[in-house]
Every structure is written in structure tokens, then in C-alpha cells.
Amino acid sequence: MTFDALTRDQIQSLLDEQNAAYRTLQDAGLKLDLTRGKPSPEQLDLSNDLLALPGDDFVDASGIDTRNYGGLTGLLELREIFAPIMQVPVEQVVAGDNASLAMMHDSLVFALFHGTPDSERPWGQEDAVKFICPAPGYDRHFHLLEEYGIEMIPVALHDDGPDLATVRELVKDPEVKGMWLVPTYGNPTGSVVSEAVAAELAAMETAAPDFRILWDNAYAVHHLTEQQTKTADILGLCVASGHPNRPVIFASTSKITFAGSGVCFMGSSADNVAWYLSHLGKRTIGPDKVNQLRHSRWLRSTEGVHALMDRHRAILAPKFEAVAEILRTRLAEHGIASWTEPKGGYFVSLDVPDGTASRVIELAGAAGVAMTPAGAAFPYGDDPRDRNIRIAPSYPSPDELATAIEVLSTCVLIAAAEQSLAQ
């Protein structure tokens, strides 16, 4: 029965029951972690062949000795594998080291110090720089903006992308210089930006001539079902709309090969790439080309990437199904929570009764289940409704995961009952 249909006494009795269960869980001395979207050891094992590559042959397909200096753009043979995934011509793809976050950071720093090819002045010389932040979103995106004093404007994120009416209004402000988007299987909601929404974002007039969409396609090939969602072709759409420099596209193999030792990619218009490389060339002589060679030898082709992702799916999909099953069993009947059942990506987004997310996370922590802090998926860590909880099912073993979600469900019920009784 839903809470609404329960009497105070019935709620009190449910609370007592859950509190008793909670004390038992506390006594179990659990130590579980659902905080970060980390691949599990079993997933990492899939790419263990990398650990002995490239072996004797260190020369890439174009004849470059990968051991020596140079090659700022990254190895062509690796960029060829990922260009189709990024939907960017290979000449406009840069391959870097192990963190696409670093490429995002550097793109922002270069824009702040030097302006983009379309800027009238460096962003840092504007009175203010603002970014549209679809939320819930990726906490590290928001931390980057905060680090550099860029004002964040949260915008509601629907299943098919950010709220367009709000975005259209906001971009009338010339200080609004850009927006974040995780187009496919967004973190944490699993939302997918539709081709129609992407087309509007590509075409819309913006007061800032140097408006940028930072299109972090972190989960481009990270499907959880047979349905392999294709990311909207944001570069093609922007070119067609006469805004070729608008999108900057990022990807990485952090959740394809090794999170701690992958390769990352940035793709954009020819002008933007030339601009990026001109500044990057002051920072480094080139990326780790041996690791890039290692990756191209191991992945072999775009198809090789997809085949590897099928093996990840075989490990991950049952975990996501287990989360959904437990949440359904424990919470559905009470009508107090809703959650996503994403078709890809790394997260389940759980919404609990307004004002109780912090309490749920506090309770879970005290029972040994670490959750991402409440509000983390929102700019400035501020979830205005204090209701969103991000669940990262990938790292724990199936047993640990099941236990953690049971604990979490208990905590959701306790917090909801406490709140209901306090009213």
C-alpha cells in the first residue's frame, strides 16, 4: 500500500519494523561502496591483454616510433577506431592520455585565457561567464566550472535532453558561454538526448558568438540492452545549422579498457581542433603514444570496441537488473520513490520523497553503505528538493550489490516514514 493510504499507526509500525531491520544490518558491520562509477575487477580483466602489449613492435601503422617524442594529435590508427564512435572526421579527432576530464579542463582553461576562435576576448575578461548545467548531472563537470569561477545555471533534464524552453531563454544572455551535456545514458539519469533536441540545440541562436556545447559522450557505446542507442550527430547538426564550432565532443576508454590507464579523445570542428592543439602544444610535446598503440593493437577496430562492450554488458546488465528488482520489491508498493532503469551507462538515479535524500544517505552511511553525497549531481552540490540519490552498481560483486540495495531500501523507508510521522 502506498504511504498515502496508510494510517499514522500503520506508518509507525512500518518504521519500527524497518528500524529493527536496520539495527540488524548495522550489527553486520558492512563496508560497501556505491559512490563512484568504477568498473569491477571482472570488467578490468576483460582487457588484461593490454598489460603485455605492445611487446616488441613499437612502430605504429604510419611508421612512427611511439617510444619517442612528438605526435601531439595522437596516433592516427587509434583515432580511426574512435572517430566513427564520436561521429567526427578522423582529422578532427585528437587522442590524449587517460582522462577526458583533463581535456575538458584544458579546453575551459584555454577559453578562459585566450578565448575561443569565435570569442571577442578571453572568457576570463568577461564580467561573468555562465554555463547551462542540465541536472541531475555529472558532479565532476560541475566541480570544474566551480574551480574556475564559472557560474552554473541548473536546467531540468528530461528523458530526451535538457528543457529546451529554458535553454532558449538562457542563451539570450551573452554571458552564457556554454553548456554541459552527456548525450547518451547521462550520468546519473540515463537520459538520452534525442536527435530532435540535439537539432534544436545545434540550430538555436545564442547571444554569445562563442557558445559551446561540451558534449561528453562518456557512455557512447556502453549499452545495457540489445537496443544500441545511437548518439545524436551533434557535429553534423551544428555544421548543417551554420554553427560548426559549437560542439566539443569528448570520449574515453576509461570504462572500455582500464579506468586508470585508458586513452581519451576530443573532437570538434577543424578550427576548434587547431585552436586546441595550438595551446596544448605549449603544455606537452605529445601524449603517451605507446599506450595509444597498445590500445589500437588490442581493440583493432570500431567493431572490436563494440565486441568488448558486449562482454562488459554481460557483466553489468545483471547488476542493473538486480538493483531494479530489489527497488521494485522493496519500494514500489509504497509509492514513495521512483528510479531509472537505464538502457546504458553506469548509474541508477533514485528519487526519494522531497527532503529525505540527505537522511537516507546518512542512514546508509551509518550502516556501512557509502553513497555519493546528497546533492552531488547538482551544481554547487545543491539538490533543491533534496530527493536525488545516485546509485553506482558496477563495482560491487552481485552479492554485495544486493545487500547494499537492500540496506538502501530500508533507509529510504525509514526516512520516508520518519518524515511522514513528523508532519
Add this chain to the structure above:
Amino acid sequence: MTFDALTRDQIQSLLDEQNAAYRTLQDAGLKLDLTRGKPSPEQLDLSNDLLALPGDDFVDASGIDTRNYGGLTGLLELREIFAPIMQVPVEQVVAGDNASLAMMHDSLVFALFHGTPDSERPWGQEDAVKFICPAPGYDRHFHLLEEYGIEMIPVALHDDGPDLATVRELVKDPEVKGMWLVPTYGNPTGSVVSEAVAAELAAMETAAPDFRILWDNAYAVHHLTEQQTKTADILGLCVASGHPNRPVIFASTSKITFAGSGVCFMGSSADNVAWYLSHLGKRTIGPDKVNQLRHSRWLRSTEGVHALMDRHRAILAPKFEAVAEILRTRLAEHGIASWTEPKGGYFVSLDVPDGTASRVIELAGAAGVAMTPAGAAFPYGDDPRDRNIRIAPSYPSPDELATAIEVLSTCVLIAAAEQSLAQ
């Protein structure tokens, strides 16, 4: 005979002779490159064992699965190997990816945006930021400062370090926020900052409370003779003088293992390291830990690094000897040029008659020998005397190197004779 002792006719006859030799060289269709301090393939081969490491065992000595996310500071077991070389306590050493230049870049960016722990405001909010640049120096250091609008003040570099009287005068200006130094076997002169000079730099009062010495110890263990010069202990000296936050020390394995796939290091005071990590953590979740593990397994210990460097020396020292021998044979008698015979590092610095370096490099280029552009070793690419030429002997084979230095010598003689006759 020196040029001074020659008649005009004798100089003309020497010029004719060298021009004839030059035309023959031009006809040979050479394509040689002395521009960059790149390790030769033979040197890279020394570390080929890295190419199949770490193999099956991806867990570091402290139990970390290096394949996964995390570990911003870098692997302890690798930092332990390099801490003694950097003369910094291991807790104050950060290990990064394949480019120490990137760590220097990021340190500057963080100071510009946020200020250092000792800054009253971000450097970027000062009316001007100036850096002392001992010259000749490393061109990429200067390009970094130029990239971020930091004013460069060249200071003469002596055999034992920068000219102290000038430095002492300059640091009375609060806008002078720092200085570059390559303390050991400086690029390109091979100069070594003496303990006495380092002590003065550590102790001197500076108007800026946040004055920084960017101590790029790129050639710390890169000896060319039996005499293993020990770098001055800049951190110890600064601590003793009450300026613990003054030095920021950098190193890398670019010229120890693989230039295109090494690891790099940053070390400083505990405060500076905490500051650096706090900002770095917004840019990345961690460095490539598998590559760090690969390096710690292959190098094994600080002694392992020194043993490897002995093998580099066996390849490099004969090349430096050949350069000195040819320059001596071709140029010494004319008294028109001087050059360094460094005890370590990667470069020979050649000074030709004032006003002729550009002409020498132009002539060499037209004969198929690429040299670093004239002035490259000076801030803004401006060698006020147009006399300095940087020679990088490491990459070419011994035969190619000998040919290139013969060509260069011919060009030096031609340019000197032309100038002499034009006066």
C-alpha cells in the same frame, strides 16, 4: 690563424674555399636534424622491457589495482625511487603522466587562477606577472610563460647559475613572481647551479611573498662523464632559510626510459603539494598508474635508475666527444667561436660571432641540416647578440652527427668570413 690575424684577401680565399665545400654538401642532398634533444633509437632500446610490462601482475606493492580509477598522488613505490633523485621527502612527491612540462604548465595555471598558498590574490589579478629567465635557457619554458602573458626578464646565466646581482635587484619588484632554473646540466649550456648560488637564491628576500623557483631538474642523473654532479638541495636550502614554499621541483623519465611514454614528477613543500593536488583533483581522477607500475617494476630502485643512465652515457658520451672534436678541428684556430663541453645533459651551446647565428642556421638549413631557430634559447626568441646556436647531438647516428657538425662548421666559417668582409 685567427680571423683577426688574416688579411682581407686571406679571408676571401677562406670564404671561397668554404663556399666550394658548401656547394658540394648541398649537392649531397642531406637531411639531418639537430633541432631537438631526442633520445636515439639505441637509447630507447635500453628500456624495451617496458613494452611487455607489467604483464599479469597489476597490483602495486601497497595492494592497489592499478587498472582502476584513483590515486591522484601516483604510486608510492615509484615515488620512492625518484624522491632521492629529487631530494624531496617521498610524501611531498607527486608522480604524473608522461610530461613534466604539463606539470609546470598546470602549476602556472593554478597560480594564475587561484594564487599559491602564499599569494594575496591570484597571479592573474596582478597588474603584471614577471619571471626571471636565465638565458640561454629552454625554449619550452619561455613559450609557457608567453602563452600566459607572463613577462620574461632575461638574466645572464653563468657556469654556476644565474647572475646573482641582477637577480637580487629584480626580486625587489613584487611583480616578479618567480624564475626558471634547470639546475643541473642546463639546456643548452650545461651549466650547473652551484650549492653557493642555490643557497643565495633560497635565502634572498623577495618583494613577492609568493616568489617561486621552478626548478626543472630534467637532467638530474644524465651524466656524460664519471663525475656525477650532485644537484644542489634547493628544498633543504629553502627550508633552512625559512622559505619552504619557494621551490617547485620537476623531473621526468623522458630521457631515462621512453620520451613518448615516461612518467614525470613534481615535488615541493607539503603546503605546495597539497595546493597542487587540490587543483589537480579537479582536472583528473588520477595518473596512468599502470605505466607507473611498469616503470617501478623495470627501474626497481634509485640505483636501477643510475645503472640505466650509465648505459645511456655509453651511447651519448662518444657523440658529445665527436661534436667537440670536430668543432675544435674546424673552428678553434680561427678564434671565432666558443662552445660548451658539458659534463651532462643533452646539448652543446655554440657561440658564433655576434650577428651571425641566424645566417649560420639559414645556411645549414639550405644544406639539409635543420637546427633550432636562432634565438630559440632566449625569451621571446630574441638573442640580443644573435650568436647562440643550440646543438642536439643525441638523435642522429654517429656518422650523421659527424656530417652535420662538419656542415655546421662550414656554415660558421662562411658566415664569419662574410661578416668580416662586409665590415
